[in-house]
Amino acid sequence: MIEFQLDETSGVATYLQLVQQVRQALRMGMLEPGDQLPTAQQVVAKLAINPNTVHKAYRELERDGLVRARPGLGTFVTRSPSGTDPATQARFLAAMTDWLRSARAAGLGPDDIEAIYRTAFRDCFTEGAA
Amino acid sequence: MVSAVIETSGLGKAYRRTWALRDCTLAIPEGHVVGLVGPNGAGKTTLLSLAVGLLAPTCGTIEVLGEHPAVGPAQLAQVGFVAQDPPVYARMTVADHLRLGAWLNPGWDGELARQRTGQLGLDPRQRAGSLSGGQRAQLALILALAKRPGLLILDEPVASLDPLARREFLRGLMEAVAERGLSVVLSSHLVGDLERVCDYLIVLVASRVRVAGEVSALLASHRRLSGPRRDPATLPAGQEVIEESHTDKQTVLLIRTGEPVHDPAWTVTPVSLEDLVLAYMSQANGTRARRPQLGVVS
Numbered sequence: 001m002i003e004f005q006l007d008e009t010s011g012v013a014t015y016l017q018l019v020q021q022v023r024q025a026l027r028m029g030m031l032e033p034g035d036q037l038p039t040a041q042q043v044v045a046k047l048a049i050n051p052n053t054v055h056k057a058y059r060e061l062e063r064d065g066l067v068r069a070r071p072g073l074g075t076f077v078t079r080s081p082s083g084t085d086p087a088t089q090a091r092f093l094a095a096m097t098d099w100l101r102s103a104r105a106a107g108l109g110p111d112d113i114e115a116i117y118r119t120a121f122r123d124c125f126t127e128g129a130a
Numbered sequence: 131m132v133s134a135v136i137e138t139s140g141l142g143k144a145y146r147r148t149w150a151l152r153d154c155t156l157a158i159p160e161g162h163v164v165g166l167v168g169p170n171g172a173g174k175t176t177l178l179s180l181a182v183g184l185l186a187p188t189c190g191t192i193e194v195l196g197e198h199p200a201v202g203p204a205q206l207a208q209v210g211f212v213a214q215d216p217p218v219y220a221r222m223t224v225a226d227h228l229r230l231g232a233w234l235n236p237g238w239d240g241e242l243a244r245q246r247t248g249q250l251g252l253d254p255r256q257r258a259g260s261l262s263g264g265q266r267a268q269l270a271l272i273l274a275l276a277k278r279p280g281l282l283i284l285d286e287p288v289a290s291l292d293p294l295a296r297r298e299f300l301r302g303l304m305e306a307v308a309e310r311g312l313s314v315v316l317s318s319h320l321v322g323d324l325e326r327v328c329d330y331l332i333v334l335v336a337s338r339v340r341v342a343g344e345v346s347a348l349l350a351s352h353r354r355l356s357g358p359r360r361d362p363a364t365l366p367a368g369q370e371v372i373e374e375s376h377t378d379k380q381t382v383l384l385i386r387t388g389e390p391v392h393d394p395a396w397t398v399t400p401v402s403l404e405d406l407v408l409a410y411m412s413q414a415n416g417t418r419a420r421r422p423q424l425g426v427v428s
Contacts, residue, residue: 006326011402013349014326044308048301049326050163051308056346 001038002030006047014049018057026066026080037067037075133196135160135281135313136181140190143176150176152337154190158315158330162344163307165328166317167407173337174317175214178285181315182211195281207237210279214286216270220259224252227269228276235277243276246302264295268302275306282306284316288323300327321407331403333410340410345403352406355396356382366393373409384409 002025004018012020025031038046040054058075061067069075103113134157141154151173158164166174179185180192183200192198197205218227224247232238247254250268258266267287274282287303288296304327307314318324324331332342341348352372360381362371369391373384384401385391391398401409 008325011400013346015346041305041308044304045301047326048297048304050304050329052161052163052329 001036004038004043004047006049015053015057015060018043018054019060022057022061022066023081026077031077033077033079035077037077039074133160134158134193135162136192136194136315138180138190138192141177141180141187141192142189143173143180143185144188149337151180151334154339156332156339156342158313158332158342160313161311162313162330163304163328164313164315164330164332165321165324166315166332166334167321167324168317168319168334169411170319172319172334174319174334175285177334178211178283178315178317182209182283203236207235207277208280210274210277210282212267212270212274212282212284212287215290216263216266218258218261218266218269218273221257223255223257224261224269225254227258227273228254231273231276237278239276239278242278243272246272246275250302262295264291264298267291267295267299271299271302271306278310279312281313281315284314286317286319289318289320296323303327321404325403331407333407335411340413341406348406349400349403351388352384352386352401352409353391354382354384354399354401354405355391356380356399357396360395372406372413 002021004021006014006017010017022031022037031037037058040051040058043049043054044051058067058069062069062075064081066077066079066081067075068078100113103116108116136156136158138154138156141151141156142149143151154177166177168174176185180187181194181199183194183198183206195205195208199209200206222230228240228243228247231243232240247269250265250272252261252265252269258269261269267290271284271287274284282303284303288299291299300323303314303316306312316324316327321331329345330343331345331348333340358381359376359379362374362381362383365371365383365385368387368389370386371383372386375382384405
């Protein structure tokens, strides 16, 4: 069972924070198919948030096929997120690290690099994420 | 179709010649936790008092759960109300309050009342006057929940509580929502108090409703734009300016729009609920007028 945390300064909607934490836990192997997510009741009791927010997060995960709600029993993980083949991830991590090193060697500071990354990211995934 | 828990049309309340609430037209759908936010004196207590039938409208109409407020015992039994300053009797014990609640309310859930008092560690023999502020608020909440209302209305329930008691109170309230799916309307002059719990928001300023809607829809339809200085009158139709500020070089706007913003001159960022509420409040206060321009030497 995982425990949710909230970052109130992140500006990310609460339900999205829950969705992201489940995805993250799946990627890192903290959650596996068959595992149960905390019930809305449990999440509400810990975080003092609106239960509808929890339902909304779980519905989104269910739409993505990652979890399934079993009436009267709870919500269970059905599979891990696709496209998370570890070899592919490692390849892109290595490429990104190389790129960062060369940017730094060319004299770019962390702020410059972040600005470039953000611009490229936005061009690639225009809007939609908010 | 989801039915409305509170529906008003042209609702107004005047004290002598002063309007405490004006032109209020709302339809709050069922199953939400509704935050009623606005500065002190905006009309929040007036609206809530109209909803529970403690006040009668000067003009317009209000229906609560499909009926006139306080029209009869059946309607009253459906609505729970916790007034500002937790309404408990200082000389009565916790157990006395529960007995009184059981005696006054036909649908009283004694099991729920006992269970919640136990969970909170409230001593049944203690007088309400010697409870802490947080405990008094919790006792008032227990009384309101144990009558098993379909709609629970709370006026500034956490204003007088310290941060820990505030969190505990909202936790208790949200657990009740999770258990029984009741609709809740609660007011506060601070949106930060309500940000975690509300999924529907009404901003009330200077006796008028400025904006109302589901929080997710409100956040999706408001954006902050920053870019080179520009006259907001040149914005495309459909982008309504809620707040603007300018320097000699730069313009920052908070806009409401149904469409994505494509103009590459703008840096577009999402807004927080607090930014959104503050923008509507300052708009109403008339501080939207352009600030003196900085950096201009004459």
